[in-house]
Amino acid sequence: MSQKELLKVENLKQYFPIKGGVFGRTINNVKAVDNISFTVYEGETVSIVGESGCGKSTTGRSILRLDEPTEGNVQFDGVDLLSLNKRKLRQKRKDLQIIFQDPYASLNPRQTVSQMLNEAMEIQNVVPKNERRKRIAELMELVGLQPYQADRFPHEFSGGQRQRIGIARALSVDPKLIIADEAVSALDVSIQAQILNLMKRFQRELNLTYLFISHDLGVVRHISDRIIVMYLGKIVEIGDKKSIFENVQHPYTKALLSAIPVPDPEKKKERIILKGDVPSPINPPTGCRFHTRCPFATDKCRKEEPVLRNLDYMEENHQVACHYVKQIHDGEHKQVY
Amino acid sequence: MTTYIIRRLLQLIPVLIGVSILVFSLMHLTPGNPALILAGEHAPPETIRAIEKRLGLDQPLHIQYFDFLKNAVQLEFGTSMRDRLPVIDHIKPRIGTTIALAIYSTIFSIFFGLIIGIISAVRKYSFSDISLMIIALFGLSMPNFWLGIILIQFFSLKLGWFPPSGWGELSQIVMPVITLGTAGAAIIARMTRSSMLEVISQDYIRTARAKGVSERIVIYRHALKNALIPVVTIVGLQFGGLLAGTVLTESVFAINGMGKLVVDSITARDFPIVQACVLIIAVIFVFVNLIVDITYRVLNKRIELD
Amino acid sequence: MQSESILKVKDLKTSFFDEGNEIKAVDGVTFDVPQGKTLGIVGESGSGKSISALSILQLIDEPGKIIGGEVIFKGKNLLENSDKEMRKIRGNQISMIFQEPMTSLNPTQTVGQQIREAYKTHQGIGKKEGNKKAIEMLKTVGIPSPERRIDQYPFELSGGMRQRVMIAMALACKPELLIADEPTTALDVTIQAQIIELIKELQKDLGMSVIMITHDLGVIAETCDYVAVMYGGKVVEYRDVITLFKDPKHPYTVGLLNSLPRHDIEQEELIPIKGTVPSPDEMPAGCRFASRCPFATEHCFVNLPELIDIEENGQIRCWIYTDEWDGDQEVKVYEPERTS
Numbered sequence: 007m008s009q010k011e012l013l014k015v016e017n018l019k020q021y022f023p024i025k026g027g028v029f030g031r032t033i034n035n036v037k038a039v040d041n042i043s044f045t046v047y048e049g050e051t052v053s054i055v056g057e058s059g060c061g062k063s064t065t066g067r068s069i070l071r072l073d074e075p076t077e078g079n080v081q082f083d084g085v086d087l088l089s090l091n092k093r094k095l096r097q098k099r100k101d102l103q104i105i106f107q108d109p110y111a112s113l114n115p116r117q118t119v120s121q122m123l124n125e126a127m128e129i130q131n132v133v134p135k136n137e138r139r140k141r142i143a144e145l146m147e148l149v150g151l152q153p154y155q156a157d158r159f160p161h162e163f164s165g166g167q168r169q170r171i172g173i174a175r176a177l178s179v180d181p182k183l184i185i186a187d188e189a190v191s192a193l194d195v196s197i198q199a200q201i202l203n204l205m206k207r208f209q210r211e212l213n214l215t216y217l218f219i220s221h222d223l224g225v226v227r228h229i230s231d232r233i234i235v236m237y238l239g240k241i242v243e244i245g246d247k248k249s250i251f252e253n254v255q256h257p258y259t260k261a262l263l264s265a266i267p268v269p270d271p272e273k274k275k276e277r278i279i280l281k282g283d284v285p286s287p288i289n290p291p292t293g294c295r296f297h298t299r300c301p302f303a304t305d306k307c308r309k310e311e312p313v314l315r316n317l318d319y320m321e322e323n324h325q326v327a328c329h330y331v332k333q334i335h336d337g338e339h340k341q342v343y
Numbered sequence: 344m345t346t347y348i349i350r351r352l353l354q355l356i357p358v359l360i361g362v363s364i365l366v367f368s369l370m371h372l373t374p375g376n377p378a379l380i381l382a383g384e385h386a387p388p389e390t391i392r393a394i395e396k397r398l399g400l401d402q403p404l405h406i407q408y409f410d411f412l413k414n415a416v417q418l419e420f421g422t423s424m425r426d427r428l429p430v431i432d433h434i435k436p437r438i439g440t441t442i443a444l445a446i447y448s449t450i451f452s453i454f455f456g457l458i459i460g461i462i463s464a465v466r467k468y469s470f471s472d473i474s475l476m477i478i479a480l481f482g483l484s485m486p487n488f489w490l491g492i493i494l495i496q497f498f499s500l501k502l503g504w505f506p507p508s509g510w511g512e513l514s515q516i517v518m519p520v521i522t523l524g525t526a527g528a529a530i531i532a533r534m535t536r537s538s539m540l541e542v543i544s545q546d547y548i549r550t551a552r553a554k555g556v557s558e559r560i561v562i563y564r565h566a567l568k569n570a571l572i573p574v575v576t577i578v579g580l581q582f583g584g585l586l587a588g589t590v591l592t593e594s595v596f597a598i599n600g601m602g603k604l605v606v607d608s609i610t611a612r613d614f615p616i617v618q619a620c621v622l623i624i625a626v627i628f629v630f631v632n633l634i635v636d637i638t639y640r641v642l643n644k645r646i647e648l649d
Numbered sequence: 650m651q652s653e654s655i656l657k658v659k660d661l662k663t664s665f666f667d668e669g670n671e672i673k674a675v676d677g678v679t680f681d682v683p684q685g686k687t688l689g690i691v692g693e694s695g696s697g698k699s700i701s702a703l704s705i706l707q708l709i710d711e712p713g714k715i716i717g718g719e720v721i722f723k724g725k726n727l728l729e730n731s732d733k734e735m736r737k738i739r740g741n742q743i744s745m746i747f748q749e750p751m752t753s754l755n756p757t758q759t760v761g762q763q764i765r766e767a768y769k770t771h772q773g774i775g776k777k778e779g780n781k782k783a784i785e786m787l788k789t790v791g792i793p794s795p796e797r798r799i800d801q802y803p804f805e806l807s808g809g810m811r812q813r814v815m816i817a818m819a820l821a822c823k824p825e826l827l828i829a830d831e832p833t834t835a836l837d838v839t840i841q842a843q844i845i846e847l848i849k850e851l852q853k854d855l856g857m858s859v860i861m862i863t864h865d866l867g868v869i870a871e872t873c874d875y876v877a878v879m880y881g882g883k884v885v886e887y888r889d890v891i892t893l894f895k896d897p898k899h900p901y902t903v904g905l906l907n908s909l910p911r912h913d914i915e916q917e918e919l920i921p922i923k924g925t926v927p928s929p930d931e932m933p934a935g936c937r938f939a940s941r942c943p944f945a946t947e948h949c950f951v952n953l954p955e956l957i958d959i960e961e962n963g964q965i966r967c968w969i970y971t972d973e974w975d976g977d978q979e980v981k982v983y984e985p986e987r988t989s
Binding site for chain 1: 810839842864890895904905908911920941
């Protein structure tokens with residue numbers, strides 16, 4: 007794998023104001039993403055995982071400036087995305103495409119697939135006009151559809167086929183990075199496997215980079231090179247797939263992994279059942295945001311916010327934000343509940 | 344909730360100011376000098392100037408407006424051009440009649456609208472549903488003055504059941520209320536039906552059925568309250584329409600209310616009365632809307648969170 | 650077949666009628682729910698698993714209609730019951746919880762009102778006593794400070810809390826059978842784990858039987874004793890849970906397992922099932938899975954296989970396991986193999 011930095015996110019913050027009171031002033035903020043940094047290298051797949059409200063989708067949207075970030079820095083292929091004007095940004099979007107969870111909602115119902123692909127190519131001016139027809143046919147075949155189906159409307163396709171169209175649209179402009187926001191979550195397993203295989207194949211053949219946002223750790227294990235675990239707007243653990251799944255460190259990631267039902271009735275395992283719900287991102291807990299549910303939390307966790315750090319016994323790229331990660335690893339720090 | 348009500352009351356201020364400016368300009372936009380109209384075409388210039396001075400018409404516009412506002416707040420709308428009596432003396436005995444007519448008609452609309460809507464929704468696509476909806480469509484498309492005339496023709500002149508005019512006795516109230524309330528009833532019926540149908544297909548209705556409760560309870564305890572939420576808005580808008588509708592209805596049935604007063608005053612170019620009536624109706628409308636919005640929130644607790 | 654079954658569904662058929670077209674959502678479904686055990690029904694969207702469950706309680710709305718079969722609950726065919734008799738069973742002897750805790754509770758009624766209604770309907774218990782019991786029930790399902798919660802509206806609760814309220818409501822009258830229709834699908838995994846534990850615990854305490862409907866093979870493996878795999882409105886495989894995962898026989902079951910990305914093991918490759926579920930008018934007349942089956946022969950497309958016994962408490966609907974199999978004999982000897 008090449009080690010060229012394609013996407014570099016630094017200190018990204020995305021706050022959504024809450025209006026209220028008699029005069030409708032901003033009385034508070036939803037801190038959806040609160041100061042996160044990470045890098046995506048060319049040709050790799052980085053996944054962001056976490057439960058609802060952790061800020062994973064917001065991160066994707068902020069990078070593309072579908073929501074204007076509150077603060078931070080986003081470098082894409084050496085260009086500062088946040089400083090671009092509207093027109094320049096639109097040009098740059100050619101290189102950064104997004105695929106959404108609900109393919110139907112993201113396709114214009116009054117456009118045929120061919121019109122839609124044509125429009126995407128025209129806006130980005132990637133293929134000469136006379137060659138577009140041929141390119142559309144190629145794209146359709148590439149994503150496993152028949153070229154003649156390009157003259158149909160989105161409602162004439164099934165959910166899985168629509169997701170293929172979403173991918174075809176993203177690919178039509180030869181992007182460098184594709185952000186897949188829960189792109190396979192709404193699909194049945196048998197169809198999901200088809201789409202995942204398709205995405206993996208394109209990565210190999212077209213040297214694509216994926217930022218894969220998902221709550222499904224099975225899918226994430228299958229597709230990722232590296233994994234970012236988010237909780238309440240913060241990154242709690244980041245590392246290579248192997249180290250996350252085989253040498254998991256953060257108490258939250260451990261609980262998350264142990265909570266997933268295993269499709270093997272004979273495999274007995276320890277399950278960590280977390281107490282309570284994810285707190286509100288409006289007034290997130292002080293210190294470590296996970297302390298309200300963490301079985302290991304102490305006073306220090308309630309007061310001091312832990313930073314991401316690598317410890318000598320971990321893999322090189324593995325970083326964890328937990329005060330007691332080493333003590334827990336060495337068995338010196340015991341569960342409080 | 345209190346915050347919400349305070350906020351809504353504060354929001355009323357600009358609306359009311361806007362209304363007052365519109366009504367105020369009504370006088371100034373109408374062609375001709377009011378003083379001239381008052382004094383008569385052949386009045387000597389000094390009489391006209393005297394009237395202008397008495398009415399404050401010689402003052403700059405903004406002073407005139409503030410005077411108008413100050414007087415309006417004290418229900419002081421000047422005097423009628425026809426009989427020189429204070430405008431408020433014309434309005435006072437009539438406003439009660441008009442409000443009563445509007446309220447009775449609203450009650451009529453809500454009562455029949457809801458019943459018809461619920462029956463239609465519960466028996467969807469049945470013969471009764473289809474017939475009721477056709478009747479509702481008729482009720483909706485019929486201009487109310489025309490309906491009034493038909494009612495008089497049939498029930499007063501032919502059958503002699505109800506007197507064709509006047510207000511006060513129950514027998515006099517029936518036909519105007521039907522005339523004014525039918526269109527509203529039709530709209531509420533259609534709205535209730537579609538809203539009920541939507542609610543009946545919701546997951547929580549299935550939950551209620553899965554609990555084993557009877558269909559009657561499912562409809563009245565679980566579906567109706569949720570279905571009423573959008574209907575409330577319609578009722579509020581209807582009330583505004585009804586106030587306007589009183590103008591025609593009162594004329595048709597010769598009811599001595601504010602609506603008829605407005606018509607008569609327009610014909611007689613009695614501007615102070617028209618102005619006062621428009622202002623009062625607008626203010627009533629604005630407050631009714633406020634009440635509707637508050638009801639809406641009481642019914643739909645979820646909005647409070649946002 | 651088990652001798653002691655609390656519920657036996659036989660050849661159940663439910664169709665939806667749309668402008669003269671009949672869509673056979675449930676097309677001859679047969680399964681047993683053994684007393685005190687959990688039966689899982691697994692399948693993808695459109696397999697008819699949810700409609701089967703709703704048909705058991707006769708909660709099918711227009712334009713759907715149950716057109717045949719038997720639903721035998723404790724020896725009595727529920728399909729012969731009157732509306733009134735059915736109402737006495739719903740929420741009392743058989744309860745149901747649903748997928749969307751967000752929309753399955755009435756938004757304009759408090760939590761207390763909704764739970765109380767179950768007691769009122771089946772036991773004639775009034776407001777005061779009902780409130781006491783509702784608080785008790787909320788405590789049972791692990792809702793903190795239930796005295797405060799009963800006066801709250803659903804929108805004031807989180808998704809997990811709402812599903813707990815649904816469970817409290819469903820279990821209020823101590824039913825003998827609980828039908829859970831995708832109860833955790835809309836929830837985050839850590840909350841899903843809480844709800845699954847809760848259902849298991851309550852099942853043990855109350856000794857009830859459960860039908861767990863889900864598309865998630867993980868949930869099946871963790872909660873069920875027996876599993877019915879559905880495809881195209883039919884049960885294609887019925888096994889006990891250990892056998893199903895160790896030795897799946899139907900090509901569809903094998904396909905599902907091979908498509909599933911796992912978080913607990915490293916997989917080289919997913920092997921998807923080819924194509925998509927055919928639309929009702931393109932559904933093969935024979936085996937419903939024929940158009941996507943890697944082993945299907947002409948015979949499969951035309952002739953519908955029966956659900957046959959292959960072991961004690963195990964049935965399969967596939968030509969491969971009959972004497973009439975005319976395809977590759979190797980398939981029969983080796984049987985479709987799991988890759989993961």
